[in-house]
Amino acid sequence: MxxxxxxxxxxxxxxxxxxxxxxxxxxxxxxxxxxxxxxxxxxxxxxxxxxxxxxxxxxxxxxxxxxxxxxxxxxxxxxxxxxxxxxxxxxxxxxxxxxxxxxxxxxxxxxxxxxxxxxxxxxxxxxxxxxxxxxxxxxxxxxxxxxxxxxxxxxxxxxxxxxxxxxxxxxxxxxxxxxxxxxxxGTNLANRTNHDIIEGDAKSFEMNGKKVRIGQVNTVDIDEVLNRPGLKEDIEQELKTQGYDDILLVVTNILDSNSKGIFYGVDQIAVEKAFDGPVNDHIIDLPGVVSRKKQIVPNLTKEME
CATH class of the missing domain: 3.90.1640.10 (inorganic pyrophosphatase (n-terminal core))
Known part of the structure; x- marks a missing residue:
């Protein structure tokens, strides 16, 4: 056999x-x-x-x-x-x-x-x-x-x-x-590099011919993640070197079930419509968003297609 x-x-x-x-x-x-x-x-x-x-x-x-x-x-x-x-x-x-x-x-x-x-x-x-x-x-x-x-x-x-x-x-x-x-x-990020955080739980999706990378990281302190030295720059570099059209890194607080996203790419308007809020300095508030499968991918797919 x-x-x-x-x-x-x-x-x-x-x-x-x-x-x-x-x-x-x-x-x-x-x-x-x-x-x-x-x-x-x-x-x-x-x-x-x-x-x-x-x-x-x-x-x-x-x-x-x-x-x-x-x-x-x-x-x-x-x-x-x-x-x-x-x-x-x-x-x-x-x-x-x-x-x-x-x-x-x-x-x-x-x-x-x-x-x-x-x-x-x-x-x-x-x-x-x-x-x-x-x-x-x-x-x-x-x-x-x-x-x-x-x-x-x-x-x-x-x-x-x-x-x-x-x-x-x-x-x-x-x-x-x-x-x-x-x-x-899973929220212990002390020994994880920025690349680990960006790619540790990331998946690629094709949306209307665009290559979209969506990652997610859990934490008990969203600001601590957002303020990591070089994180935004490393996301932007990932976008350029890996050929993605868009990257969205969702940072989720496991204690209150809220998130914020770091976005780089060409479809900012679609992201803002998908989550009904502005992207300011590459950051978007995602209140109550915790599920990539049910709340993130479907919303983005709808706005991009």
Whole structure:
């Protein structure tokens, strides 16, 4: 039986890693030989979860080294492996908009929930498969991360149910307390360079023929991030050297669920219309905005297309 590797998007967040680990385990029960891998090093939040549940980070790759692959938490080529177009995709489990064409039929499951790990939790439940404790811990961490501890507008009742059940399986007595520790671990920016902050959780999108890069960083002090020496200049340099038309870095306060954005590019008017506010000195207020998937990408896409 040929092995299939399972991976999430580049610049992996906790769901990209946790969902890959969960999917690799789940599909083994469906007689698919799998290995979870990652398209980048873990961020501080993911490291915290892996250490907490005594798990090893999947190996990191740039190109797929198997012919057949399983995608989780993404389906777009520009967020995937370098040799994406040479691969046979057999399964996709995702919670984002669909932007995928294939030459052959495949298993595709997408739902508008807060996290891919929520979908995988339902898979386990439906098939009455026991979730290993560590995997449950990573899935719990992924949902907490993607929904900002169930406060994001992407949160559904499915996510809430999954968190409660996964916390029991993972032996997490107080998931609220654990969740805040997890999120705060991801806000530790002391040892991160400006490039780490700009690219650490960034994804590329095509909007009306424009190449738009949207990054996001969580913090407990937005001004501390905005005032980092050289951050704006480094964003502008990234725009010039990487061929993007626009870059928006969203800085989100996990404590009050508000954000500010740093914008560089050619579509300032579209950004101002999308978020109903002015861009002043490359900064725009984003009150109540925490979700790239539900509040940022759709708004920008509408105004640009």
């Amino acid at each position: 040929d092995k299939e590797i399972v991976f999430g998007h580049t610049n992996p967040d906790t769901d990209a890693v946790g969902a890959a680990m969960a999917a690799a385990d789940y599909f083994k029960h469906q007689n698919v030989e799998t290995e979870a891998v990652a398209l980048g090093k873990p961020n501080e939040e993911t490291k915290f979860a892996l250490d907490y549940f005594h798990l090893t980070m999947p190996r990191v790759i740039e190109k797929a080294d198997t012919e057949k692959v399983i995608l989780v938490d993404h389906n777009e080529a520009n967020q995937s492996v370098a040799n994406f177009n040479d691969l046979t995709i057999t399964h996709v489990v995702d919670h984002h908009k669909i932007d995928l064409k294939t030459d052959a039929p495949l298993f595709y499951h997408a739902e508008p929930v807060g996290c891919t790990s929520t979908i995988l939790f339902d898979f386990y439940q439906k098939d009455q498969i026991e979730i290993p404790k560590g995997i449950a811990g990573m899935m719990l961490s992924a949902i907490i991360s993607d929904t900002l501890l169930l406060k994001s507008p992407t949160t559904t009742d499915q996510d809430r149910k999954a968190v409660e059940q996964l916390a029991k399986i993972a032996d997490v007595e107080d998931y609220q307390a654990y969740g805040m520790e997890l999120l705060k671990a």
